[in-house]
Amino acid sequence: MNQTVEQLLSHYSVRAFLDKPLSDDQIRLLVESAQAASTSNFVQAYSIIGVSDPKIRRELARISGGMSYVEKTGQLFVFVADLNRNKQIAESKKENPASLETTEKMLVAIIDAALAAQNMAVAAEAMGLGICYIGAIRNDIERVSALLNIPEHAIPLFGLTIGYPEQNSAPKPRMPYQLVYHENEYQAKETALYEAYDTTISDYYTNRTGGVRNETWTDQIAEGMKKPVRMDMKAFIEKQKLGLK
Numbered sequence: 087m088n089q090t091v092e093q094l095l096s097h098y099s100v101r102a103f104l105d106k107p108l109s110d111d112q113i114r115l116l117v118e119s120a121q122a123a124s125t126s127n128f129v130q131a132y133s134i135i136g137v138s139d140p141k142i143r144r145e146l147a148r149i150s151g152g153m154s155y156v157e158k159t160g161q162l163f164v165f166v167a168d169l170n171r172n173k174q175i176a177e178s179k180k181e182n183p184a185s186l187e188t189t190e191k192m193l194v195a196i197i198d199a200a201l202a203a204q205n206m207a208v209a210a211e212a213m214g215l216g217i218c219y220i221g222a223i224r225n226d227i228e229r230v231s232a233l234l235n236i237p238e239h240a241i242p243l244f245g246l247t248i249g250y251p252e253q254n255s256a257p258k259p260r261m262p263y264q265l266v267y268h269e270n271e272y273q274a275k276e277t278a279l280y281e282a283y284d285t286t287i288s289d290y291y292t293n294r295t296g297g298v299r300n301e302t303w304t305d306q307i308a309e310g311m312k313k314p315v316r317m318d319m320k321a322f323i324e325k326q327k328l329g330l331k
């Protein structure tokens with residue numbers, strides 16, 4: 087199999103790292119790999135904040151619910167959907183940035199940031215490093231924004247912790263591809279495919295946790311749909327003056 091594809095199929099999140107910082111060269115290569123991702127209309131509407139300050143890391147780890155791998159890592163990156171830069175540029179050219187606060191432009195920035203992050207993740211794994219995304223920084227988006235000095239027209243989306251893995255793991259089985267892939271139109275999928283996947287995931291958890299966990303995937307999804315979380319996001323995004331139109 088092609089080496090790149092093999093690497094993609096071998097991905098797993100790493101949640102324990104050595105206390106060994108990445109070098110400046112590694113950080114630069116990771117950021118440049120992120121920047122090489124495709125970007126809507128060439129807007130490059132994101133910023134990446136590298137958090138090396140132990141005090142800020144500690145606070146971000148606390149906000150994230152005490153995840154040690156936010157603090158003890160090679161480098162912690164925070165990906166920011168960033169239209170502030172575009173606003174500054176438009177204004178410097180005496181243009182009215184009329185599209186700035188549209189939902190479409192916000193989507194563009196979020197998609198750009200996510201693509202860049204995944205490029206960085208793939209590059210990191212190719213360099214023998216481990217990665218884990220940290221959406222839990224959004225547990226307190228206001229505090230994170232204050233800590234990182236985020237301006238209006240920008241949203242800190244998630245962290246990406248990258249370092250030297252302290253332990254190895256194995257890929258978590260994904261849905262059978264037939265559940266994800268639709269030909270020509272959106273198609274209803276057979277229940278049997280979900281049932282088979284439920285068995286796979288329940289077995290996966292049973293083996294990994296010695297039986298402490300054994301839930302199915304659809305149980306997990308249904309549970310996650312019950313309770314709205316981070317209900318402050320809408321107000322935060324409005325306060326940042328994004329997605330208003």
Ligand SMILES: Cc1cc2nc3c(=O)[nH]c(=O)nc-3n(C[C@H](O)[C@H](O)[C@H](O)COP(=O)(O)O)c2cc1C
Nearest residue numbers: 097098099101150218219220221222223244257258
């Ligand atoms: C945007 C995003 C946010 C995530 N946030 C967290 C997080 O806060 N903490 C964590 O431990 N894992 C987090 N993850 C990792 C997922 O839990 C993980 O990717 C998923 O369970 C699949 O496991 P795998 O990456 O090992 O294949 C996040 C993943 C993504 C894409």
